[in-house]
Amino acid sequence: MPFDSYYAATAPGIEFKPLVGSTAFVETAILGGGFAGLATARGLQERGRKSVAVLEARTIGHGASGRNGGFVFGGYSRDASDLVNDLGLAPARELYALSRDAVGLIRRRIESHGLDCERVEGGALWLNWFRGSRRAERQLREQARWLREQFGVSWDEIAPDQVRQWLDSERYGAALRERDAFHFHPLKYALGLAKLIADDGGRVHEHSGVEAIDAVAGGGHLIRTSHGASLRAEQLVIAGGGYLQGLLPSLTGVRLPIATYVMATEPLPTDLDPIRTPAALYDNRFAFDYYRMLADRRLLWGGRISILEREPVRIAELLRADMLKVYPQLASLKIEHAWGGLMSYARHKMPQIGQLAPGLWFAQAFGGHGVAPTTVAGELLADAISGKSALPASLQRYGLTPVFGKAGLLAAQASYSWAELRDALRESLPG
């Protein structure tokens, strides 16, 4: 059974040479070839700052960016209503709008550069898992009204009957539809963006893990990689996500690497058609299922949040059981791919985007809702580095709060288990 990532198995074989030698100089070097690093590099190029280098320890999209569910939608891991409580309405609106603009920017980049990444403009459906619960249905409607009134965002209310026409499942009640959302093959997008950066004169180096960063007298950084090569850069952006280790304790000590899992079934036979919508689908539990149909009729299914990185065989078992709770008719399907990935979470669940020292920037902690926010980070950092505008003060409020290492991880797992238990109780209670 080929238990690897479906994305890795179907991506084009685009490779980028490792950094060699020690004479190279760039204006901006970026650690990490995930969406945050790539969006920053591309954002700089689009502002005329073409001298960029992306240094990736493994291969482009090796981290969360090349493994995720492929949902591209507005918002952040932190709830929109919490943003308003934290910041007040106007700054919260601005931050939320940045994430929606980022959805548009990703779409424009795909279209204007012909990036082949299987984009499906199907929107996203947020499904009520607690069918029959009047409270849950009311909350869904209130959420739609709140988003409309506070943020001017219009999510369609989808009645349970319509949901049943699209999905052959007894599981759900009503749903909300975010029309402007889409889904795509994230690894193909990451590779396409990296190629675009390289074609536009940027450097992209795989197998070039950054092992040491030294400040250079008079400004700038000397960046050494695992293979003994080095690079000098005026500006350095750290975008290592949940995969950054050791290098900068001030960044690794303020976010937790948290796992989530994905699998892909074999292609569904033509007489089995339980999902008749092009939308990306997820539900309203804390640890929700997220899934979508792929072009070759496979079902891509993700879920679970855990501090444990698990083996693919175990991931397949867990997710298959989750899938059968919703679609028992898929019991005979083979699971052909299963994989996990690490998200990085701050305690406040907002991205950490900022500056550690002159010329030393960071973008991390995008959580499980990171495709659009990493693009927000790329735009903000490109503006800041090119001197166009400072980073927004509202984002700086979500700072580098310590997460307390292993104790923090255990506390996170305890809170996830508690939230899952709450959802299970809610499911079993009437009304």
Ligand SMILES: Cc1cc2nc3c(=O)[nH]c(=O)nc-3n(C[C@H](O)[C@H](O)[C@H](O)COP(=O)(O)OP(=O)(O)OC[C@H]3O[C@@H](n4cnc5c(N)ncnc54)[C@H](O)[C@@H]3O)c2cc1C
């Ligand atoms: C399974 C899964 C499903 C998800 N589903 C969705 C979804 O559907 N929609 C959504 O919006 N979000 C989703 N997310 C979240 C989203 O994928 C992430 O928030 C986002 O991709 C983070 O991007 P990043 O660039 O910060 O980190 P990453 O993509 O993890 O990239 C960091 C990169 O840095 C590299 N690196 C680390 N250390 C070094 C070093 N020392 N030197 C050089 N390189 C280094 C790593 O190898 C890695 O490639 C999901 C995440 C996971 C794991």
